[in-house]
Amino acid sequence: MKKYFLSLAVVSLFYTQSGACAWSDPDYEYFNLFTQSIIKDKSYLPFLHSYSTRFYTDFKPSLIPDENIESWKRYFNNQLSYAQTEYLVNKMNMNDLNALKKGSPTNQLLVALGPGFYQKYLEGIDYLIEAKYLEPYMKINYIETADSFYYREPGTGKNATNLDYNKTIAALTSLYNAAKNPEIKQRYGYQLVRFNHYTRNYDAAVKAFKAYVEPLRLKGAPYIMALDQLAGAQRGLGMNSEANWNFFQVFRDSKSRKESAFVSMKLSDTASFNNILKRAATDEDKNMAYFLLGYEDFNNPIPVMEKMFDINPDSEILKVMAVRSINELERSYLPIYYYNDDNSNAVQKHTADKNTRQNATETAEPKKEELSFWQKIVRFFKNLFSSKKDKNSPDGKADQSDDELLDNPDRIPVFTRNNYWYDDKTRDFLDDLEKFTSKTKEKSKDEYWQIADAYLKFLKKDYKASTEILENIKTSNPEYTEEIKRMKVLNDIVSQPKIDADYEDHLMKDYSEYFAEKPEVKKDSTETDEYNYYGEVPSTADFLKDVLANRYFLQGEDGKSFLMNNKLSDLQYSPNSSLVKSVEEFYRKPNKTQFEQQIIAKNINDVGNIDAFFAVIYGDRAMRQADFEKAKSYYAKAQNFSGIPRSEWNYDEKRVTPLKYPAGAYNGFSNIPDLVFGHNVWISYQSAPEESMKKEDYSAFPFIRPNMNKLELADALIQLKKAGNGKDEKSAAANQLIGNVLYNTSILGYYRQLFVMDLDNSNGGKYYFDNSERANPYKYYYKGFPDRIYIEPDNFDLAINYYKRALNTSTNKEQKARILFQMASAEQGKYYQYEAKHPSNVDYSDPKWSEKSDAYQKQLDQIKNQKYRTYFSLLKSQYADTETAKNLMGSCTYFSYFMK
Template sequence: MKNFKIWFIIGFNVFFLCNTWHVESCAYFEPDWELYRFFNPELSQNSRFRPFYFSFSRFYESEDILQKNERDENLIEWQTFMENKVSTKDLETIIYKSTQADWDKIRSFVLLQKSLNDKKLAENSVVQYWATQKKDAEAIEYLSFAKKCERYTFIENPWAETPPNAQENLLAYSKEAEKRFASAKDVFIKLRYGYQAVRLAHYAKDFKRTILLYDNLLEPLKTENIVKYWAMAHKAGALQKMGQNALSAYLFAVVFEKSAAKRISSFLSCKIFTDEDWKKALSLCKNNQEKATLFFIRGIHPQNLILPEMMAIYSLLPESDYLDMLLLREINKIEMTLMPLRSTESGFANTDQVALYRAYIPKLKSFVMQYLKTAKNPQKQALWVMALGYCDYLLEKPQEARKSFALLKKESLSPDAQKQMQVFETMLELSELNILEKDTEEKIYQKIVATQSKALKELMRGTFARLYERQGEKAKAYLSSKTIYDIKIEQKFIDELIAFASQDSYTSYEKELLSKIDTQKPKAILQEIKATLLLREGNLEEAEKLFKQSGINLTLEGDPTSDEIIDCINCSRKKTYTKLNLISQIRTLEAQARKNSADAHHRLGNIYYNTTYFGHAWKAMDYFRSSSYLGKHTDCSKAQEYYEKAAQLYEKAGNREMAARLMFLAAKAEQNQMFQSDKFRKEQENKMFSNTIDHFFVPEYRTNFQNLKNKYRNTQFYRNAIKECYYFSYFAR
């Protein structure tokens, strides 16, 4: 018996053993878990458990679908009550979308035979049914009453204020529903008045009244109508509020089994915290089915290791559908941890969880083998044999997996099961590859494309990537998990990628890899990237040559030759330039600089500053800029060198204002060098919560601020700089 004191604690702790996501930029990143679901949870062929298939979301289906399920269950009841002579759409409109004013019109038209000046209502098949076939006063009065209560029982906007006197009105309506229950003749309507009386009392937080109303009004009714179980859920909730957790859990389990609409809420509400309450809840069960349901609810709590629950259910009901559902859920949960390790280089799971599941699978496998000894249903047998083989696959025992799969008679499998076996067989084929030749690659690729399985294709990519790496095919290995965006950001294997893009022929998978760069001109895109890297390195001749070969000459905003006292990275710019233009400008300015032109040194300093991470023309040398961390091209030393030389030349020419300006620009470049230094980083860590910015003034990186302060205090530029730059103002104080 699992100790209930730790039931939720186990789930909580295992949850936090769960996958530690990679972090990209400053945002949370969660993998697409469809890429790691290989065992189809819908093989159980029991859709009533669909919301509880394993998922990292709250439920397997969206909240909207779950809400629709509740409506559908009620609409089916009403449609049967109206002899299936009304449309579901019209019924939904009348019950869920009508207003109190609409109901006043319907009552007057059907019961008082007054005219109905409302085309939509007049054409509604429900209204027509009441008017022409069955003038059902009880049903009309009930639905009109339910609409009045809706103001207090259904709040569409969760942020809306509670209606005034809500509790008082809820109790008043509950008492009115109780009276109407007593006078109602039709059991269908009587049942619904009883339900309203119970739930209105529950919402009013009169828990004793809630329980009494259910026991006195609804319990005596000998009916299996789902509304009785809806009311039972309210009694269970009231019992829980009064501390009767065992009886509450038992009733929620009954509702869970009987009502699809209330299955989710019953699961969420069923809470037991002690062994004593668990034993009491089990003792209340009238049969093995009810006991199995309690074990099932306990088993599907998030991240719980559920083998004990499966064994308990098996001892009660060996052929229970609960077992199929729990088996699939458990395997889906395990594969979400272990399969990323095969699909990607590092995977997303932490080592503790991997070890936990690898030790757990043999125990699960033993139970699967025990189940198969007594299983009689052929479809169930096939499902469990597939699970047995997949357990061996997850344990990295492909030969054992093949032995298990060989037990299946494929011709007798359902289409979905046959498709599942194709997936498993392909997974085994991938796991046994030691070398990847082009004909093998093509064959496997075509087979996997035909399955339309996202998960299988991701596994293929991971497997191929490892084999390519082993075979020295770096470009293909890299592209198996990367895109053009990664190439531009990481700037790895550019030469290998260009060589790959220069091949004469390609396999189907190679074409897919190439399309990740560009569908039209991948080689040209890579040449442009390579040329940009050469430009960054200062190799102008080779860069120019490659830019021209690529045929790509992007127009970029800004003027790299201009300077700014305060950098503005994202300001819009009227001027434009291209990388080829920039190369031409650098050559011209370098020729002038050799003749000691102060202006040329100034403009070259601007170019080598503006094209770094810190400048507005950063796109000339890079493709991505994060506001959270420094990029690849951050070296401002060349800019600083040109600025300092320009300041000397301006000083020599007698232009002290420009000399002061260039000294300030040199100080900016020097400051950026400081930001990248280990000394500054350590100071930053030590002074993280300090109220001072003294650590921003590492002396060896403030020489130009010092020169500006010592030599140019009397210039107008100095006075302006004091006003514009807080760092300099603080330094010069």
């Protein structure tokens, strides 16, 4: 199993907008519900499906038997176990064997075998002594070339050329001639071939194989090992066709050398494959050849599998191809994230429709449906008596029937191509594979095909048929049994139309093992981790939680859906009012089921005072809507707010702990400076407040304090609102200050973090105009919530309306100029919102991309000047002579450009 470490720097990336980041591992981005490794022939485990490595590695190497060790075990008449044999052959020190030969063994295994062990197997022991002497040198001498990599794996520095060539050949030849046992004799022949190969005496290696290996007519492990070396020598001689065929035979006959033989084969063109196919004399050879072809080109595996089926439907490698195909489909149907949400679909639709619109920058009016007189009457009475609600509203979702819920196309599993490693050739071949599997299970005796067929029906949401197949499978294979058991659970949960209290009780009673918290397994102190850590491998339990989160989402239970995959504190990253309300309703729900208490409510984590946490979110939204009275009522309930729940690395405790806010620091509720009533000197979010902002004259409003909390701020705004009802300069100033607060806390303002549960104004997803849509961007469920923005957009008209009151009341021309500039800035925000909703959709591959993009930008500029420059125009035409306008030209580059 691959293990990884996750640095704190990488942890922070989870709270940024990210698609497919550079650290992603595609083999950790699906659930592997259909266990690939259930294939019976474990020698093919490296050829299971993997994206992160060339060969599949998620298995214990000991699962693949080594034919060389098995051969030695038979040689020793099974006196040793497989593990003992492997230790003796591969790991035991040469000195231990020499001590055995001298009759004074010290190694415990050799002592236990007794004094007669050497005499009984002296030829084999003598060979192992010679082989262990040679082994450190058995590497080909490295020759630097222009195409060589600069870095090489560190090693002993020894290679075959460090041995005296003539003496070594003479010694091995003498030992070969002296050996009586044919298998031991052939092993010496293997050493002769290997030594010549590694000293680059390729022609001598070929001759050695013909002289010392072939004549013995043994086709066991030594022969396979020698054939592997022969093929390497033939590659050195440029005999590529012969080398490929011999590597192919090694691949076919060996259990432990398939991966290395596959790498050594060079099947980069059709001719190489055809040469092997021509030589394939048996059905097994042909089947193997087609497997190699299908393995290399896997975009559409069905045609190759059909050829393999025609040869032998019981072929083990056909099952390998099938399991790879199933895994490929599973990655499409069951990714750990579904990225193709409603927003992306809307963008695609916008692109498709754009060419049909007469005005590329205006949203076309929907085409009205022409109804006959009778249709109008029918529709009238349907609307009059229908009690159906909007299917997209929470109430409408809750009113759905079982059939409507089951027919919802967004019920997981769902086919999607949104994972980043897919290319244009990727397609949904589920129907074709299901037909193939159904056909094969009738011909093959292996229960594997029935399990595969049941799983494909599960992906197609035919849960009844899938369960029926599983119920009828009779098998004694423990891996098959485990897979069947898991699939029955999957079918039960995924086929349930609605998750209600009774079904939640069923989950806890019958499937608690998938939902209960597992105790953390402590690692042995000697255990080391080989790779960087990307997180735990997605499990069946994770998938079931996603399914349930999706079901709750489709049922309109957004709060439960959210808490299946997120913590309560995650609401800070996107405090959407309707979602927050649903989460709060679940939090306050009395008589929660055991499932709700133990599985969902456990994600209501520490946010300090929970009531205060919700009150701050609601109060912030009311402030953004300029409903100061409502905001005050919420903030009055939030005075126990302990701060936005952030974390920091505690160097003393060496762990992540809750953030401790320094005295005087803004914590989401307290310590708001009076500069929030001021105006920009220049736009620089990174500069200190005193550098970016300038105070207004607050002398007429003593209730504006230098430092306030949100309750005090809301109260100050209420008092300003009352003062703004007059017709004098004081009322003008009051309305101007309210407008300033609304603008300064908008997405454009220096204090934009105040009412969106953020700590500072540094750039991030909360401040992207293209994410501020009112529609729910989620199509499935709320997984990965911190990575997606779901905040109601600013209403810049609120600030503009207060500025208008100030403008109409004020008689001070300089003040009017300042107010107009503030109104123009807010109007700029309205344009940015428009622009974000109408992105350019010119394809980069379009040969006229530059020309079309320029034309589109000109249309945007025209609309901007016609609809979103009202107050800049007034400022230019009526107030250009004011000191305020002149100063603005010096500090605002855009205004200076506009004035010119």
